[in-house]
Amino acid sequence: MxxxxxxxxxxxxxxxxxxxxxxxxxxxxxxxxxxxxxxxxxxxxxxxxxxxxxxxxxxxxxxxxxxxxxxxxxxxxxxxxxxxxxxxxxxxxxxxxxADNKAIGKNGATFLSQKLDSAPYSVLTHCNTGALATAGYGTALGIIRSLHSDSPNLSHVYCTETRPYNQGARLTAFELHSENIPYTLITDSMVSYLFESLKAANKPPIKAIIVGADRVCRNGDVANKIGTLQLSIIANHFGIDFIVAAPSTTVDLSLQNGSQIPIEHRPSSEMLQVSGILINNSSLSLDRAAVSIAPEFNVWNPSFDVTPASNISAIVTEKFVYTRNPISNDFDLSVSPL
Structure with a gap:
């Protein structure tokens, strides 16, 4: 890839x-x-x-x-x-x-800032949705960039490493670090405990999980990086906003719901191999290597999962912020929001 x-x-x-x-x-x-x-x-x-x-x-x-x-x-x-x-x-x-990315960033930041009070807060994001996943600026990470620039109350960003391809660790953490946005990298399996730990330590709570999308259906079902579905369940459990950021080009009005989205399955090597820089204290060279950690194991490796519209608080595009219909518990992306 x-x-x-x-x-x-x-x-x-x-x-x-x-x-x-x-x-x-x-x-x-x-x-x-x-x-x-x-x-x-x-x-x-x-x-x-x-x-x-x-x-x-x-x-x-x-x-x-x-x-x-x-x-x-x-x-x-x-x-x-x-x-x-x-x-x-x-x-x-x-x-x-x-242009679309910057508009998404502005729309999402405005939406969140209007919902939250003046207390310090944190957000969490998954996979990589920044300048390294777009032409520049980013979608979900674009909202975070805009919040960092315009909202004095954004205290911290948490990003998941995003197994098995580690886009969060390799790319999102790099982007946050490069832009001096306060962040902490966590593994995908730490999210629930992180919520509890922040509360116990009286630290700024996570008020929103913000993710991107690879395909959005007419009813608001979203295909995104594997692990997104479980994050939406966690957000609903803790009563916080789960926000999807995507340009209108990601919306597929030909699909009524997520059951119609084709899900790509990636090679088993992405789970069975680890690649990175070799650590050699006696040398200043930066040699890359791929290491097999579990050869010939059976692997199931879907690259995406589908999050139902009922788990999503809002879908932010460059044109509008769509909020879930509280009666039907889904969206209608074929019409402009009121």
Missing amino acids: QVRGAPLIAIVAALGLASHLLSEFADCTDETPLSTVHDFLLCNIEFLKTSRPTAVNLFEAMGLLSSAITKSLLDQPSTPVFVTSFVELCESLLARDI
Whole structure:
């Protein structure tokens, strides 16, 4: 897995396609058949769509690019003009995602700040949803960035290591550390005890668990990194907000509920191997290594789980903050919230 993070998967796919297009047709002329370029792009778009089945942003981006191809069949621009406009469209997805992320951060921070009192509080996040999972800034981590910048009452951030791929330990902790946001890294299995321990120690309590999403259904069911479901159950047990942050490109209105979401299963090696920097006190070299810790063991390794809408307090997008309908106990993301 070289690229991860639902928004980033889509952007890298689009920019990779643009780069491939330029490498093949940079010297095209008006005499180059437009149909040749179309066939080249459509073949590669279909191939890219097979890479990651759960993250819907990829399919939204590829659909957008396919629509541009369809439109050009009607407009019949010259081949060089089409190639230039197609590359510009791919590049525009980068700027769109950054703008969406910052809007999500602002909307989420405003929503939480209006709900919470003036007492110091903490938040918890799962997996990696920051600049390393998007074009920049982040979704759930974007909200946390905005809270850190604008809310003087945010005291601390807790991030789970996020087994088995350790995105929280490798990426989220790195981002929080780099931005001087007070944080503590914990294992996935420590969350419930952390809530109890903060209360016993009279430390700022966790008031919200904020996560991202790889696909959001019409009714608000959410597919996200494995472990998200259990965090939503913990949030409901302790009576705190469970907030999902995602751009509108992550919302799949064609799916009524989470039972229809395809769940990607990852290789067993992600659980059976540990990779990292070798510790050698006598050397300053930074050598990486992968170590097998449990060879030939049976493994079940779904990369995502589905959190029901009934466990979610709010879904924050760049356009709106959707809150759960208290009567139906779900959402309707096909309409704008009142």
